[in-house]
Amino acid sequence: MTSPLNREALLQAYRTMRTIRDFEERVHVDFATGEIPGFVHLYAGEEASATGICMHLNRNDYIASTHRGHGHCIAKGVDPVGMMAEIWGKATGTCKGKGGSMHIADLEVGMLGANGIVGGGGPLICGTALASKIRGENNVGVCFFGDGASNQGTIFEAMNLASVWKLPVIFVAENNGYAEATSSTFSVAVENIADRASAFGMPGVIVDGFDFFAVYEAAGEAIKRAREGGGPTLLEVKLSRYYGHFEGDQQTYRAPGEVQKLRETKDCLMQFAKRVTSRGELTMADIEAIDREVKTMIDDSVVKAKSDPLPPPEALMADVYISY
Amino acid sequence: MSPSPSRPISVGIIANPASGRDIRRLTSRASVFPNAEKASMIVRAIAGLEAAGVEHVLLMPDKGSISGLVYRALGLDGRSTEGRRVRFIDMTVSESIDDTLHATEAMCAAGVSAIIVLGGDGTHRAVAKRCGQVPLLALSTGTNNAFPEMREATVAGLAAGLIATGAVPAAAGLRRNKLLRVRCDDRDDIALVDACFTGHEYVGSRAVWDSALVEELFVTFAAADGIGLSAIAGQLEPVTRAAAHGLHVRCAPTGDTPRRVHAAIAPGLVAEVGVRDYAHLSPHEPVVLTGRSGTIALDGEREIEFHTGSRIEISLDPHGPQTIDVAATLTHAAQHRLLRHYAGGAA
Incomplete structure (x- = not known):
């Protein structure tokens, strides 16, 4: 049974979700000015998933992320200030400004990397899980992927391998309903991605991605099972993204008002704050203090990112090849 | 018809x-x-x-x-x-x-x-x-x-x-x-088989699988060979679907009571449950509970979060x-x- 959440844990959960939200809302605004190089894919709306899952992980556990990776990074403990600089392409960034949004990685905190290859994380996470198993460690690996990647062979192969080798892996299908502009009802042959788990001999569970507590509890059970040698789980988190596939996506494939309705009725931050304050576990003052603290931190990170230096030309070939 | x-x-x-x-x-x-x-x-x-x-x-x-x-x-x-x-x-x-x-x-x-x-x-x-x-x-x-x-x-x-x-x-x-009518403050709901008070703080992922968190159980019927929370009642005193009454079971930590039952509370899960006491639940005679917090699971799924001070009324309706x-x-x-x-x- 997943342990109940104490005050500190509730504050941490809200702070993480608020940090992801404010980070993404700010990138959304700044990207429109044309100052940020490359592409960005925003995680706003999906915060309860990364947060509810990563709160069960420690630094030695690994996660493999996606092109929509900012939320996973923040939830796993990557410094948002370094991330902001990375997205702005600055030398002070998490990857010295040479990775950008889609390649943020920080092995120090167990973040294997955002990944431009759809479905690329599955085989990587099997590697970390196999290493942990061979070394007799107690670490787990979490592979985040989307409904688009759920149709990729790499994910199928990884799920089969994880099951055959009984690896401590949690496959997290973040089903936001659209693979770029293609509806999952058109492109995914089954209504629930979780249904595919039985084909690989692992449990498949659906969870409401707008409800932090539902995600936290289900992830806790899956991670506990993996740590105890019970093998992999497929967790399908049903959620929605508030912005387009990428910034600049006109989203003509979405119904008018779809996102606004979600923001007003199901938003994970709104639900969380309402629930914990109505139960008296946190006060509105607690919530507002975090809101202020996070806003200041994000604002400062942008000021810093703008003024930080670009990587020098002589850094071009540095860190490209690594010998082990 | x-x-x-x-x-x-x-x-x-x-x-x-x-x-x-x-x-x-x-x-x-x-x-x-x-x-x-x-x-x-x-x-x-x-x-x-x-x-x-x-x-x-x-x-x-x-x-x-x-x-x-x-x-x-x-x-x-x-x-x-x-x-x-x-x-x-x-x-x-x-x-x-x-x-x-x-x-x-x-x-x-x-x-x-x-x-x-x-x-x-x-x-x-x-x-x-x-x-x-x-x-x-x-x-x-x-x-x-x-x-x-x-x-x-x-x-x-x-x-x-x-x-x-x-x-x-x-x-x-x-x-x-039969069915159970559940009123928690201003919310009304029903259960066809069982309504269970749990120590879970949140609705969360809904299911109830930790028998230690089962505090109180109301059933419309309870088969001795049933599956789910009603199987707890089924091992105490089976109640048919046709019987006029239901059953109200008050649970207790297994260390606090000599009365315990083993029941299949979920597929693949036979749990030992401590029982304080149990009694028949008669139609239209509501049981009122107050003064605690937790969740109510209806037919095996947590549905309602209640708080200290919530007033909860449960009654058996024979006209389901x-x-x-x-x-x-x-x-x-x-x-x-x-x-x-x-x-x-x-x-």
Whole structure:
């Protein structure tokens, strides 16, 4: 049974979700000015998933992320200030400004990397899980992927391998309903991605991605099972993204008002704050203090990112090849 | 029960594509009931319904996981079912329990004489909220299945058809079920099998699998060989669906009481539960609880969060939904030779 959440844990959960939200809302605004190089894919709306899952992980556990990776990074403990600089392409960034949004990685905190290859994380996470198993460690690996990647062979192969080798892996299908502009009802042959788990001999569970507590509890059970040698789980988190596939996506494939309705009725931050304050576990003052603290931190990170230096030309070939 | 002569005899079928997908696949060893099999059950039930003389069958639509297979099996690929003997209700699909609620309302408004339900206790509870006096044929495809039965869909379709056409009278084939009415402050809800007070702080992932968190249990009936939380009561004092009373069980930590039972509270999970005491629950004699916080699970799924100071009232209502007794219906059909025909007229 997943342990109940104490005050500190509730504050941490809200702070993480608020940090992801404010980070993404700010990138959304700044990207429109044309100052940020490359592409960005925003995680706003999906915060309860990364947060509810990563709160069960420690630094030695690994996660493999996606092109929509900012939320996973923040939830796993990557410094948002370094991330902001990375997205702005600055030398002070998490990857010295040479990775950008889609390649943020920080092995120090167990973040294997955002990944431009759809479905690329599955085989990587099997590697970390196999290493942990061979070394007799107690670490787990979490592979985040989307409904688009759920149709990729790499994910199928990884799920089969994880099951055959009984690896401590949690496959997290973040089903936001659209693979770029293609509806999952058109492109995914089954209504629930979780249904595919039985084909690989692992449990498949659906969870409401707008409800932090539902995600936290289900992830806790899956991670506990993996740590105890019970093998992999497929967790399908049903959620929605508030912005387009990428910034600049006109989203003509979405119904008018779809996102606004979600923001007003199901938003994970709104639900969380309402629930914990109505139960008296946190006060509105607690919530507002975090809101202020996070806003200041994000604002400062942008000021810093703008003024930080670009990587020098002589850094071009540095860190490209690594010998082990 | 008999439909008006001017209206064709119709039966609805509701199959929930999300049933059998919750956390119990992880916390216990609950089965995954494939949607392909649900689609196949629908097709087999239709065979039974048509053999019994049902003219129209109304189906609940979904995003395609069941309906797509039904379309294919009936040879309707890509074509509208409007005006056909078997057709999908015209409604917006939300992929939530609201679909079941809306489909039930639409079927009742269309004048169906019975509804066949494929799902677990949760799906049946949703249908029961909206079906009024329309009888249900309850088929199990979910996880925590105390209310519906595991049955061959063809036979179920035949029984539903015999009731819908009036060939078997209601008195012979229908059974009245009890239900629990739960009022928590200003929220009203129902349970068909059990209402359980738990120490879980949040609705969260809904299921209840930690017996140490089961505090108080109310059941409409309790089979000794049941599965789910009602199995706890079933091992204390079995209560039939026909009995006038239910049961109210107060649990206790196993270390605090000498009275303990072992019960199959979820598939693959036999738990030891401490029992403080238990008593009959009489109809319309509400039990009022106050002064604590936690959640109430209805038919095995946490639904309501309550707080210190919440006032909760639970009562047993003997006038729950009607269900079709498949064995009794077909026995009546045999006794009255409804399905027996001999060439030459000799019976």
